[in-house]
Amino acid sequence: MPAKRSSSPERLAALVLAALLLAGCPDEPEAPAPADTSAKPVVSTAPPEPPPSPLVRIVEEPARRGLEALESLVAAMPQGRGDADSHYLALRRSLAAGAPIWRRPESLGGEVVFGPPRSIDEGGGALLRLDAALVLGDAAAARVEMVTLDRALRLFQSEARRIPTVPGVVAHALSLAAYDLGALALESFQGVPEGSAAVLADLRGTLDFVESASAALATPGTAETPAALASVKEIAGPLRVRLDAAKIADDLDDRASFVLATGRLGAALRRLVAAAGLPVRMPYRARFPVAKADADEPVSALTLPAPRIRPRSASGDEATWAALGRKLFFDKRLSKNNARSCATCHVPERGFADGLVRPPSLDPAVTLRHTPTLLYGPLHAAQLWDGRALTPERQALGVIRARAEMGLETDELLHAIESAADLRALFQALPTPGVTTDNVGRALAAFESEAFVPGDAPIDVFARGDETALSPLHRRGLDVFAGKGRCARCHIPPFFGGSRPLDFAVPIFAVLGVPDKPGGTTLDADRGRGALTSRPADEGAFKTPTTRDVARTAPYFHHGAFRTLEEVVDFYDKGGGKGLGIPVPNQDPDVRALGLSADEKRALLAFLREALLDKTPPEKLTGPPR
Structure with a gap:
């Protein structure tokens, strides 16, 4: 859902302005009225309007350039596919240069242009719809979106003067812009366009904002801002060279090093913000920080976040919860007739999956889906294949209650714990003592958070600054994963699964058209x-799982019918279900024939099998806290 908006005086003024603009801006400019030659010239006595401040220009200039590009695009509408048209690319670059300011909830046109920031459907706004229309060569649909964009850009331009951008807003946007630049390089950013040329335009525009906004924030600045700005330029310069040398985003070799540099750029920008005496905002807290101060942490789109659970208490209470959760995870007394524990299906030696096509069901009438791994489970925005549980706590309790899985009703679960002296004592020793279902769920979630996010795969070591951690083959594999393979559009780094940054609270579901068997033609x-x-x-949508440790968690998909990663890659390369000739009317548009070469497949598979494989064996994760 969009963030709740306030009704400040500035916002009320903006609403009035929006109403005037949206009601009064015609689709085509009106012809000027004929001149009255009898009228005497009027000499204005008003003082000339002062030039805009640097902060105003970083918002006004992208709007002006965007309107110019849009006018040129309207005048020379592309014939056929048009998403690589130079005027369209100039429009995208201008919009990307203003997006860090315009995407804010307070900006009236931002949601219209870019779409809701937290939508589970990710339908996008007018810009994404224009991109789709140009890809299809649908001129009529494109013109509809152009009218919307024209009005939004005029609103942005007017807002820049009437509601001046304050330094704090720019500082906030700068604190996050470098992260967005890295996410765009991985093509995992929400609303990423279809074509590679358009992705490059977005990258260039985002870096335009970084350069112009950092310079504006340093004017007039303080004694510390010149050195801080020089540090920003030192990191941004090589990124600009790489973007200017490319013709399309697919020309960007070694995207891993590009993203790593955006982490350093983000830290430099936050130091500039602090030098200007303004508050700093982090994209999110790193799971394994490498800097002493938060502002200096080089958080990039490859940096693992701290798990999304209750904050750890200073007194170390979380360790008490995790210790109980560890015991419960392996205890069969939490199931009907002591038949199984959590670890029966989530086997540590099998990557906390079970290696089976489908797990055995305690209810013969129910066929269970393939057991997914619990590794990195705390980072999921939703749990289970259909997303019916939103938290690890709810997921754990749901499995205990499900008659086909562990089969205990709530009263049976509580009775089983109360009847076991060892368990009862542990529950009474909790910071919030008592045998309750809430305490069961919280304990299991605390254990998962502590144990199931190892974060020591080569990709993680690389993200923390060790550039030797990824081989040249791994880097080429990430280029395929992010670019031609289109994997990162759903398997979003750094989780490489279906949870969208920055808060990892919006899940991603996809319709792939998975057949009943590899190469099959039956859905x-x-x-x-x-x-x-x-x-x-x-219909047919499933939660996007993580590809971390995927080499340990075969077989694949919700039904476990694909036994090898080669089968999975071939399925995507052919274009999902539609590519196999299966009618899938709602198949995800990002799933289409890829045309990967043998070398590209080899690099992609090496990246999946090796770069995303944690060094610590899963069976070593369930011991005492590290």
């Missing part, structure tokens, strides 16, 4: 999320 019958929501768009 698997499981409705996925559609059985939960009854929405046509959700």
Whole structure:
């Protein structure tokens, strides 16, 4: 959902302005009225309007350039596919240069242009719809979106003068812009366009903002800002050289090093913000920080975040919860007839999956889906294949209660714990003592948070600054993963799964058209999320799992029918279900034939198998806290 908006005086003024603009801006400019030759010239006595301040220019200039590009695009509408048209690319670059300011909830046109910032459907705004229309060569649909963009750009331009951008807003945007630059390089940013040329335009525009906004923030500045600005330029300069040398985003070799540099750029920008005496905002806290101060942490789109659970207490209470959760995870008394524990299906030696196509069901009438790994589970925005549970706590309790999985009703669960002296004592020793379902869920979630996010794969070591951690083959594999393979559009770094930064609270579901067997032409019958929501768009949709440690967690997909990563890559390379000739009307548009070469597949598979494989064996994660 969009963030709640306040009704400040400035916002009320902006609402009035928006109403005037949106009601009064015609689709085409009106012809000027004929001159009255009898009228005497009027000499204005008003003082000339002062030139805009540097802060105003960083918002006004992108709007002006965007309007010019849009006018040229309208005048020379591309014939056929038009998403590589030079005027369209200039429009995208201008919008990207203003986006860090315009995307704020307070900006009236931002949601219209870029779409809701936290939408589970990710339908996008007018810009994404224009991109789709140009890809299809649909001139009529493109013109509709151009009218919307014209009005929004005029609003942005007017807002820049009437509601001046304050330094704090620029500082906030700068603190996050470098992260966005890295996410764009990985093509994992929300609203990423279809074509590689358009992705490059977005990258260039985002760096335009970084350069112009950092210079504006340093004017007039303080005694510390010149050195801080010089540090920003030193890091941004080589990134600009790489972007200027490329013709399309697919020309960007070694995107890993580009993203790593954006982490250093973010730290430099935050030092500039601090030097200007303004508050600093982090994209998020790093799971494994490498800097002493938060502002100096080089958080990039490859940096693992701290798990999204209750904050750790200063007194170390979280260790008490995790210790209980560890015991519960392996305890069969939490199931019907002591039949199984959590570890029965989430086997440590098998990457906390089970290696089976489907797990055995305690209810013969119920066929269970393939057991997913619990590794990095605390970073999931939703749990289970259909996303029916939003937190690890709810997921754990749901499995305990499910008659086909562990089969204990709530009263049976509480009775089992109360009847076990060792468990009862541990529950009474909790910071919030008592045998309750909330305490069961919290303990299991605390254990998962502590144990199941190892973060020592080569990609993580690289993200923390060791550039030797990724081999040249791994780097080429990441280039395929982010670019031609289109993997990162759903398997979003740094989790490499379906949780979108910055808060990792919005899940991603996708319709792939998975057949009942590799190469098959019959769609698997499981409705996925559609059985939960009854929405046509959700028919056959499943949560995007993490590809971390994927070499340990075969077989694959919700039904476990694909036994090797080669089968999975071939399925995507052919274009998903549609590519196999299966009718899938709602298949995700990012799933289409890829045309990967043998070398590209080899690099991609090496990246998946090796660069995302944690050094610590999963069975070593369940011991005492590290």
